[in-house]
Amino acid sequence: MSPPIAQAKQPLRKSIRRLRWFKTSFRDQVDRTSDETGVRFDINEQRLTTTFLNWLKAFEAQKPETDADRHAYVGFAAGLMLRELIAHKPLSVQQNPPGADPANPAYFWPEGYVYVAYCLTIRSAVLEQDFNENQREAPELGQIRTWWSFRENALSDPSLGIAFLDLFAGETPDWTMPNLFRGADQRAAALRFYDRKTIQHET
């Protein structure tokens, strides 16, 4: 999965909040993936617009107020994007190349593959630009067994796309409440709660 991000004239974290930039960068990703895999896609522009609008609403609704949570929110926001892409399905396969191997994630679920590639690319670009950090790619990204689970679960509950994106990016997924962003304070409080319960349970 290689990065296709269109050149932005302002910080990526701001550009991505513009529909024009989102559509251009998404089309770039689709073209790039088509060149790499030979799969041809149709893009439903109206659904792509709805994807963006719903993502923007979700993004603004949980945006953290403290700088300490900005880093964690980058990954969460990319997960929200994956959730909306899976929910609104702006892509459909027009044509698969002959002899495509269904054990390769890019052919097993071509639309999902593009969605994941796009969200990881955005996530990686923002982390690099804002935090000078390189994103890891977990081995699960290339494992067909993980993709079976990903497709089955995310199609029945797109919110799980948020957790799967964390898994693909080498982070610890929240499988129970993936829709809910937890800042540093909430994560620490949750850990204290679980520690205390564990201690009480043990005694």
Place this chain on the structure above:
Amino acid sequence: MPPQIPPLPLPSELSMPVRDILRGLRKTLNGPPKLADSVEAALPAVLRDIAQGVARFARAGLDPQTPPRPCLDRVAQLHGFDADRATADLFADLAYRGLEFVLARQERPDLMVSETIARIAYDSAMANTTGDAFHRAQDLFQNLRDHHVIGAAPGTPLGLTASDNRIIQIALLALLLWMLVERDATPQPEAEVLALCADVAASIFDQSPGDQKDLAKIFETYAGAI
């Protein structure tokens, strides 16, 4: 002392309704053959010849499918919708062109748009509006809708179905969003911006069709996000 004769209207003051008449004729006579035939059959021979000539003339020069660039470049001048006369005429002109563009994109070019009524709706909205550009846009939306700037017979709700009303409200939302969108330093062709606004308007309307109480908030949210 002889009675004072009221000043004659300037040609430019007559031209807006005349343009509407020409456009109406063009749409009717260049529209579906059945409709055009029945209209032509109903006209006396002399008027029929005139109407056909007018339709050819109107088709040739009045309404380009994509509004000309110099005209669209002026859309930025509307930011804030200042209520002076020059802006009102500009608003009416761009409202006509923008709405025609969106209706064509929504595959409803048969619906008619009145530049004159857009001008009347603008004056009416500006006489009563308060607040920022987004609240003015909300008032403009309501006035354009209530004056029936778009319709089978603009100025009246005659012959409009629920489906027509959906398209009309999407077109009005798209138009006002387009006039409010923040422009980049590197401009994008206005036809593309307007097409994006039409898609956004359709999504907003279809997700909450009855939610028009706080349009100002919607305009403010999305004007910076397109």
